[in-house]
Amino acid sequence: VIEAVGPRRFHGITSDNTGNTTVARDLNKKDYAWIIILPDSCHRMSLLCKDISKITYFELVIANIKTSIRYFKKSSFANAHLRTCRKQLCIGCGLVSVGKTRFATLYHSGESLLHCLPAISSLCKENIISAQFKFRLEEFATILKPLAKSITCLESTHSTISDVYIFWLASMAELHAFITEPTNSLDNAVKEEIRCNANHRFKQMIDHAPDDVYLTGFVLDPRAFSFKDAQSK
Incomplete structure (x- = not known):
């Protein structure tokens, strides 16, 4: 070819x-x-989502996400009632299915479930949604959020090799900020797993990239320094 x-x-x-x-x-x-x-920057970031999703701490919350969404997707009766309840509560987005190979969809699915929890709670006769599940769901969504949103941006036809470095750096900074937050309740072992997975994928993607292409692209990108120069003036 x-x-x-x-x-x-x-x-x-x-x-x-x-x-x-x-x-x-x-x-x-x-x-x-x-x-x-x-x-492939998006593929590597998707693999990082997969690595984090494999951490034992998140197994239960991921299983609950999949079970909940599968139930409403398969039951037209339940889905119709959820849709009606969402309208009453002014909840715009519906439930998003989990993709089999696009691992970042776990974030989109978890976030959609989080938005729909008030509507789902109102449909349940018993209080089956525990505070712990909601808390862990929020934790999981917060961790995957910068990765999933970065993938969406990098899949744009307007993204450049400089953008790859910027979004990877920003995602790592967000993860670092979350796991080092003093009020964070995650166990140190879980934090260490997240840190190790993030460092491994970053080194694989950026540090070991042939010819340092992404770092070079960032350094040579006039956009990367124009804002700083404008501020200094």
């Missing part, structure tokens, strides 16, 4: 890091030295 289109028309290649795609990228790089290898 490259030969048919013209090698000089290609400046970069991006893909996930499976065996076949890695070999293909390396072969292309060997044949066309000017082509830059760009690790």
Whole structure:
């Protein structure tokens, strides 16, 4: 395909890091030295969401998210009543299903369930939604929020290699701020798992990127320093 289109028309290649795609990228790089290898930023961030979701502390809340949403999606009767109740309570968004491979959808699903909890509570004859579940759901949504929103932004056709570095840095800063918050009730072991997973994916994505492409793109991006320069004036 490259030969048919013209090698000089290609400046970069991006893909996930499976065996076949890695070999293909390396072969292309060997044949066309000017082509830059760009690790898939959204895929790596999605994998970080998956890593965090595998932490034992969040197993129960994720199971409850999936069970709750599955029930309302399969029961047209329950879904109709939920929709009516949402309108009465002025809750705009409905429930969002969990994707099988897009791991950041766990955030969107959890956030949608969090918004709909008042409506769901009013439909239940018994108080089956515990304060602990709501608290853990809020914790889980807060942790995944910067990652999920960054993925949405980086999937834009207007995103640049500089944006990749900026959004990864911002996401890591948000995670750090959350787990170091003095009022945070997470166990130290859970915080350490989140920290280790975040550091691993950041190093994999940014520090080990070929040619330091994302950091270089950020440093050479005039937008990265124009705001600071404007303030200094």
